[in-house]
Amino acid sequence: MPRAASSLRVLSDRGIPPMHGSIETMKVRRWSDAVIGVVLFVSAWLAPPGAFAAEPPPAPIHLTPGAPQASSALVAELAEKDRQLFDAVFGCKLDDLSALIADDFEFVHDKYGLTADSGAKFMDGMRQNCKAQEAGTNFRARRELVEGSMAVYVLNEYGAMQMGEHRFFALQPGRPDRLTETGKFIDLWRRIDGEWKLARVISYDHHLAE
Secondary structure (H helix, E strand, O other), rough: OHHHHHHHHHHHHHHOOOOHHHHHHHHHHHHHHHHHHHHHHHHHHHHOOOOOOOOOOOOOOOOOOOOOOOHHHHHHHHHHHHHHHHHHHOOOOHHHHHHHHEEEEEEEEEEEEEOOOOOHHHHHHHHHHHHHHHHHOOOOEEEOOOOOOOOOEEOOOOEEEEEEEEEEEOOOOOOEEEEEEEEEEEEEEEEEOOOOEEEEEEEEEEEEEO
16 A cells, blocks of 8 residues: 555544645635735725725814993993884884884784884884874873893894883873783894994784783
8 A cells, every 4th residue: 555545544544634625725715815815906906096095184163253242332322222212103203213213124023923024114004003193093102111121132244132021001191001011022223324223123922911
């Protein structure tokens, strides 16, 4: 018996498998590794530029500071404008009122919706109301600002926002002024040609007096 065959038989008799199976397995693995290497090389060669580049850093965060706080001078100035406004409204001083109202004025009321979308329409409504008071078909009234409720905020590149609470009273000859309702307001004042003009009003949260 040839020596090689005898050796294989001895190994087999001892429970050790022949070596030729392991050699074939090693050949397959080497071939597989070679194929994988070629595939990776081709993939890298065909990949577009930057495909394996590091991710770009996150975009920087740029924040704009808020508007400056309203100065005491601005608060006082708009408080005076508020006084002039309601003095003209309830005193039927139409020329004084018109001088305070912007051409593109808008008035939104929680009871009636958009009541005016221009200064001209608002003034028309005020003229009708004043005529009704003169004719005695509508009562006269006054407005009272709730002390300590006014707040003013700067609106950059626009003007300022004024907020507050107020009370309304019916005026009846020979009788004490009668509280009719309370409400809140937001007024947007815009600086036009060096003068403050009332551009927007939101009148809301009205409650009838008990």
